[in-house]
Amino acid sequence: MPTEEKRSGTRTVLRLLAPYRGRLGAAGIVGLASAIVSLIQPMVVGDVVGALTSRTLAAGTLVLLVSLFLGDIVLRVIEMYLLGRCGALLVLDSRRSVVHRLLRAPIKAHRERQRGDLFVGAVADTDLLHGSLMMGMMNIAASLVLVVGGVAFMVFIDPLLTLVTVACLTVAAVGSVFVARQVRKAMAQNREAVGRFGAALQRALIAIGTVKVSRAEDREAELVLTHAADATAADMKAVRLQAAMTPLVNLGIHGSFAVVFTFGAARIASGALDTAGFASYLLYLFYMLTPLITLFTSFAQIQLGVAAGQRVEGLLDLPDERVTPTPDAVAEPVFASSVLEYDSVSFGYAEGKPVLKDVSFAALERGLTAVVGPSGTGKTTLFSLAAGLWRPGQGQIRLGGVDVASVDLETLRGRIGYVEQDAPVLDGTIRENLLYANPDATDAQIRHAVELAHLADWVDGLEDGLETKVGESGAAISGGQRQRIAIARMLLLEPDVLLLDEATSQLDAEAELALRKAVAEVARDRAVVAVAHRLSTVVEADRIVVLDAGRVRAIGDHQSLLAGDDLYRRLVATQLLPEATVLTAGRNS
Known part of the structure; x- marks a missing residue:
């Protein structure tokens, strides 16, 4: 398992x-050139020491040494700039790819993951x-x-x-590599815990009102x-490991110096090594x-990057809803009409738990x-x-007449407008x-x-009109206003089919009446x-489909269903009777 994990991390990098x-x-x-320049410097310094000892130092040698120092500085500046630029582009390109993939991933992929985890990634x-x-690499x-x-x-000077x-240094190296692997595991645990923390905090903040009223x-x-x-515990584990690495490295280096000075002095005393060497x-x-x-500590640093890279790659591996066409996909479908038809449709969000069972009906064109x-x-699943x-x-x-599974999603969603149940709006202006x-x-x-969505009077009364900010998730406006904005948004799309999921649930009576008139006009x-x-919507429908336990129970108009379907009568009696009485009286007067 560790070998396979190492290979996976290498492939990711x-x-x-x-x-x-x-x-x-x-x-x-550039870095190689800088390293070569750095490696030449001690040899030149050795020559300077030897020349000083023999009092034969030439000005050219000093000029060469200064030039090497300055050249090394210039090369390192260029190297760091190139690396910094490359790293910034890596982050930007990775974020660009992740954002596109998150927004193009199917709904199922989002439901299987926590939002906070996606955000952290x-x-x-x-x-x-x-x-x-x-930078670590x-x-x-x-x-x-x-x-x-x-x-x-x-080795050339004294093997x-x-x-x-x-x-002496090998002891420190072996220990550092072992500790670095443990750091990687700890940081992977930390990132996972941070993702859970973000998801939990986001969950609480999204429902902050509910949190407060529920105490x-x-x-x-x-x-x-x-x-x-949990995140801190994993982080502290990594900190302890990294803290252990530093003295381990220092021990190896300091021990090496002690041995070098002792052994080197003996070599000089024996004549095997001169002072300049x-x-x-x-x-x-x-x-x-x-x-x-840097070498030892960078191993630990890279483990953080590899763990992060694997998480980023996990996001990039999310499926793209646009690249899963059916075998009979049509590049440019020709729609014979705008009839929306369900033919023996069955569906479940989880295996073995069907939500829809053999549903068949056609909406009016x-x-x-x-x-x-x-x-x-x-x-809602139907929509x-x-x-x-x-x-x-x-x-x-x-x-x-065209299977929607074979239609490009951009084309499909340009022809079918969907106003969702919770009528979401985004942070920004009304426009x-x-x-x-x-x-x-x-x-x-x-x-x-x-005007169709009955927003005109409200918008005209706002100081900034269409440029008014709605707040995050529409927090600055009412639920009914959010709903009407969502409806107007889909009306601007001018779709062939308009799907309204409880579109009037948050409207007052006056706004609902205006919106029903708008829907009637659009439906022409x-x-x-x-x-x-609401019965007010049902009564005015040209066709009514009654669903029960995921199946189509009955299809008809209000009067025929009222006369022939027990469930429909119960729905009217238990949920909608007060409105039914008012509407009936209004129609008979």
Whole structure:
């Protein structure tokens, strides 16, 4: 398992860095040049020491040494700039890919994951790719060049002294690699716990009103902070491991220096090594000090980046709802009509738990088709399937004779407008929300939709009109206003079929009456299908579909169903009788 995990981490790193081979190569060349310049410096210093001893120092040697120092500085600046730029592009490109994939992933993929975990992956994990992965990888590469080159020169100066030095450093290296692996595991646990913390906090903040009226602040805080404590525990484990790594590295390095000074002094005393050579050797060892520490600590740093990279890659592996066409997919379908038809459709969100069972009916091409039934019978699911948010397990949904599963989703959702049950609006202005489905709509079209949705008086009375901010999730406006904005947004799309999921549930009587008139007007030249809980909507429907336990129980108009279907009569009597009495009286007067 550890070997397979290591291979998986290596593959992740290679895949993430592959698009930047050219830039990394350029940075690597500059880094290699910098390392070579650094490796030459101790030899020149040795020459300077020897020349000073013999009093034969030439000005050219000093100029060369200063030039090497300055050249090294310039090369390091260029290298860090190239690496920093490459790392920033890695983060940007990763975030771009993750955002596109999250927004294009099917609804099922979102339901299977916590929002907070997705958010942490898109924000925090992508950020770690820069500091932990990109910089860690290049630090290791540059440090390896310096260490290997330094060892080579040290071997050239005194092989026996080098053997003793390397033996001391190997102990620190072995321990560091082991600790680095443990750090990686701890940080992976930390990221998972941070994801759970984010999801729990987001859950509480989204429902903050419910939390308060339920007096659940302390309970929610305890739940959220439990995940925070888990994240901290994993983080502290990593901190302890990293803290242990530093003295381990220092022990190896300090021990090496002690041995080098002792053994080197003996070598000088025996005549096997001269003073100039020992000076160069010590400089190489000093020059290796920072690369060695960087090399050991970068292993732990890279483990953070690899763990983050694997989480980012997990997001990028989410399916794309656009690239799962059916075998009979049609590039440019020809719709014979705008009739929406369900043919033997069955569907369940979980295996073995069907929500819809062999549902068959057709909505009118022009007119209002109402879908009614007890709660939990699959009414909203019908609309989600038609809009391509889910796909039927069995059967077909056809628009104008064309299976919607074979239609490009952009095309399908341009022809079917769906006003969801909770009528969500996005943070921004009223205008931005209205234009969300059709950004190219004209001011005249916007005004027409606003009037149809009975928003005109309210919008005209606002100081900023259509530029009024609605707040996060529409917090600055009422539920009824959110609902009408959502309806106007879909009206601007001018779809062939308009799906309204309890579109009048949050409207007062006056607004509902105006909206019913708007729906009736829209239904004159297109199909409108509405999930209805109010009799006022049902009575005016041209066709009514009664669902019960996921099956179509009956189809007809209000009068025929009232006379011939027991469930429909019970729905009218138990839920809608007061309105029925008023409407009947109004129609008879």
